[in-house]
Amino acid sequence: DVKVTQSSRYLVKRTGEKVFLECVQDMDHENMFWYRQDPGLGLRLIYFSYDVKMKEKGDIPEGYSVSREKKERFSLILESASTNQTSMYLCASRPGTGVSQPQHFGDGTRLSIL
Amino acid sequence: RKEVEQDPGPFNVPEGATVAFNCTYSNSASQSFFWYRQDCRKEPKLLMSVYSSGNEDGRFTAQLNRASQYISLLIRDSKLSDSATYLCAVNKGGSSYKLIFGSGTRLLVRP
Numbered sequence: 001d002v003k004v005t006q007s008s009r010y011l012v013k014r015t016g017e018k019v020f021l022e023c024v025q026d027m028d029h030e031n032m033f034w035y036r037q038d039p040g041l042g043l044r045l046i047y048f049s050y051d052v053k054m055k056e057k058g059d060i061p062e063g064y065s066v067s068r069e070k071k072e073r074f075s076l077i078l079e080s081a082s083t084n085q086t087s088m089y090l091c092a093s094r095p096g097t098g099v100s101q102p103q104h105f106g107d108g109t110r111l112s113i114l
Numbered sequence: 115r116k117e118v119e120q121d122p123g124p125f126n127v128p129e130g131a132t133v134a135f136n137c138t139y140s141n142s143a144s145q146s147f148f149w150y151r152q153d154c155r156k157e158p159k160l161l162m163s164v165y166s167s168g169n170e171d172g173r174f175t176a177q178l179n180r181a182s183q184y185i186s187l188l189i190r191d192s193k194l195s196d197s198a199t200y201l202c203a204v205n206k207g208g209s210s211y212k213l214i215f216g217s218g219t220r221l222l223v224r225p
């Protein structure tokens with residue numbers, strides 16, 4: 001089974017803090033993704049990485065950056081947290097070959113910015 | 115028009131009922147299609163991929179209609195444990211591995 005692990009289930013931070021969300025997968029997947037999910041807005045792609053040290057902006061990258069130094073780990077960074085970044089953050093991974101491969105999700109991080 | 119659209123529901127059905135959800139997509143070049151299940155405050159979990167010829171997994175049947183650009187999920191003999199939100203996902207087109215998710219259809223199965 002694919003295992004995608006996110007470092008925290010719940011996180012509370014203060015406005016202006018730099019926040020790191022970590023995601024690790026154990027299936028040697030090339031592609032990794034960060035989403036946020038908000039009521040009424042669904043899943044929105046923040047950033048993705050198609051391989052080590054490679055990254056591309058998704059649909060809502062503003063206020064975020066990412067790091068992929070090792071294949072198994074994909075980090076999301078909130079440079080200066082703001083209250084509108086309070087959300088459920090989901091990491092996903094998939095193999096790099098074949099468009100028919102689905103994404104598999106970690107169990108999410110509920111982030112509250114006070 | 116949204117790239118991927120679903121009826122938000124909720125669909126409220128009795129145990130044992132058959133229920134079907136549709137999901138429409140706008141990009142005719144999309145090549146891969148999936149159904150995910152998401153329980154309250156949990157992550158989406160892959161339910162099934164959707165293949166061109168249609169496919170079945172136990173009580174669940176997925177269909178693809180390319181001409182009308184929609185996919186469907188049929189659940190037969192609904193169980194209480196089927197209560198969840200069902201998300202469809204469609205790739206952005208061609209060989210893109212980026213998925214666009216629908217906002218989900220909520221299913222409530224009552225005793």
